[in-house]
Amino acid sequence: MAYLVLGNGSVFEGKRIGYKSSATIGELVFTTGMVGYLETLTDPSYAGQIVTQTFPLIGNYGVIPEDFEGRPALTGYVVRDLCETPSNFRSEEKLDSWLQKNGIPGICGVDTREITRQIREQGVMNAMICDEIPADLSSINSYLVQDVLRQVTCEHPEIYPAEGEKRFAVTLVDYGAKRNIIRSLQERGCEVTVVPAFTDAKSILAGDPDGVMLSNGPGDPAENISCIREIARLVGKVPVFGICLGHQMTALAMGGRTFKLKYGHRGGNQPATEIESGRTFITSQNHGYAVDAASLGETGVETFVNANDGSCEGIRYPGKQCFTVQFHPEAHSGPHDTSFLFDRFISMMGGK
Numbered sequence: 001m002a003y004l005v006l007g008n009g010s011v012f013e014g015k016r017i018g019y020k021s022s023a024t025i026g027e028l029v030f031t032t033g034m035v036g037y038l039e040t041l042t043d044p045s046y047a048g049q050i051v052t053q054t055f056p057l058i059g060n061y062g063v064i065p066e067d068f069e070g071r072p073a074l075t076g077y078v079v080r081d082l083c084e085t086p087s088n089f090r091s092e093e094k095l096d097s098w099l100q101k102n103g104i105p106g107i108c109g110v111d112t113r114e115i116t117r118q119i120r121e122q123g124v125m126n127a128m129i130c131d132e133i134p135a136d137l138s139s140i141n142s143y144l145v146q147d148v149l150r151q152v153t154c155e156h157p158e159i160y161p162a163e164g165e166k167r168f169a170v171t172l173v174d175y176g177a178k179r180n181i182i183r184s185l186q187e188r189g190c191e192v193t194v195v196p197a198f199t200d201a202k203s204i205l206a207g208d209p210d211g212v213m214l215s216n217g218p219g220d221p222a223e224n225i226s227c228i229r230e231i232a233r234l235v236g237k238v239p240v241f242g243i244c245l246g247h248q249m250t251a252l253a254m255g256g257r258t259f260k261l262k263y264g265h266r267g268g269n270q271p272a273t274e275i276e277s278g279r280t281f282i283t284s285q286n287h288g289y290a291v292d293a294a295s296l297g298e299t300g301v302e303t304f305v306n307a308n309d310g311s312c313e314g315i316r317y318p319g320k321q322c323f324t325v326q327f328h329p330e331a332h333s334g335p336h337d338t339s340f341l342f343d344r345f346i347s348m349m350g351g352k
Contacts, residue, residue: 001016003107003131003132005128005134006028006127006140007028009137012107012110012111015108016106017077017107017108021129024128024129025127026048026075026126027050027125027127027143027145028125028127029263033269037053037095038067039068039332044216045216045217047074047152048148052078053112054116056079056081059084059096060088061086061087061091062094063093063094064088064091067332069178070177070179072102074104076127077104077107078106078107078108080111081108082095082096106129120262124260124262124264125141147223149227152217153175153176153196153197154195155196157193157196160192162186163189166189167189167190167346168210169191169207169209169210170193171213172192173212173213173215174194174215175227175245177194178328181216182194184329188342198227200230201234205237211348213243213345214240214247214249214250215245215246220260221252221289228249228253231253235250235322236320240321243324243329243330244286244287247324247325248289248326251300251315254296254300255295256299257291257295259292261290261309261311263288265285265326266285266287268282270284270285270327271308272306272314274303274314275304276303281337283331284334285326285328290311291315293312301317303325304325306326325341
């Protein structure tokens with residue numbers, strides 16, 4: 001027996017899964033992916049959060065390490081039904097045992113549809129997975145996702161060779177980078193040097209990269225003051241491509257603002273419309289904050305908008321050799337509709 005207690009006082013009774021912890025608190029969010037639970041569980045952008053899967057059956061193809069995107073960083077996991085008999089020739093173990101080994105507490109057998117409805121109507125809130133219902137909700141509601149970049153970034157620089165002939169050298173600043181960003185660059189002939197989030201611009205430029213990638217990552221972009229300062233020192237000096245948190249912090253570095261969305265965009269079915277062409281792409285996303293495009297004035301030009309709520313999904317910075325997007329063009333698992341953005345980055349570096 002276990003409980004999911006929401007910050008608004010709602011209680012959901014279910015069965016304990018994963019790591020056995022008396023109580024764990026996190027920011028409760030939901031993701032709408034029908035597949036890709038392994039990529040969700042190993043996405044560093046979920047640091048500090050309890051993730052609810054809206055798709056009812058999770059674990060049916062077991063655990064496949066080749067599909068991991070990084071180190072698991074989420075606080076807890078909520079599912080409707082957890083499959084105990086996975087069926088996939090690539091599977092190495094059951095999901096429940098993997099959750100236990102990786103210290104991820106969870107709960108199953110709860111009404112994930114109702115949980116999602118409450119988040120959509122009332123906005124993202126905190127929650128607790130526990131064995132006993134607390135009499136006081138103050139510990140739940142006082143929780144904040146803070147200083148999570150240090151939890152997810154790499155400790156030391158790492159170099160990944162290009163596939164085939166080396167065409168370019170790219171420095172990837174790791175704010176919680178998904179592995180498929182690296183793979184997407186490697187297959188395009190890029191040698192990728194991954195550096196920790198707090199690496200200064202001077203050190204990055206000293207390596208004479210052909211381009212710089214700013215990765216995805218967790219948390220409130222505005223709290224990363226030192227990272228924002230270094231991005232400001234990079235833009236205009238070298239071609240820059242930013243994704244997700246990298247997109248948000250670039251906007252802040254260029255004088256813009258960000259704001260928290262009511263319940264964010266998480267899943268592999270988010271529509272992003274390219275303003276210039278009018279074409280809508282289906283994208284994979286995982287974020288709770290957005291850029292206020294108008295706050296950039298003439299410094300940045302909005303390139304994509306979310307077709308559901310009109311929020312900013314992309315910015316280019318004229319004369320700076322810099323563009324950024326809120327979604328994941330490297331999506332794995334997920335749609336590959338916008339993978340051409342990596343080719344745009346390659347073209348930008350070719351003009352160096």
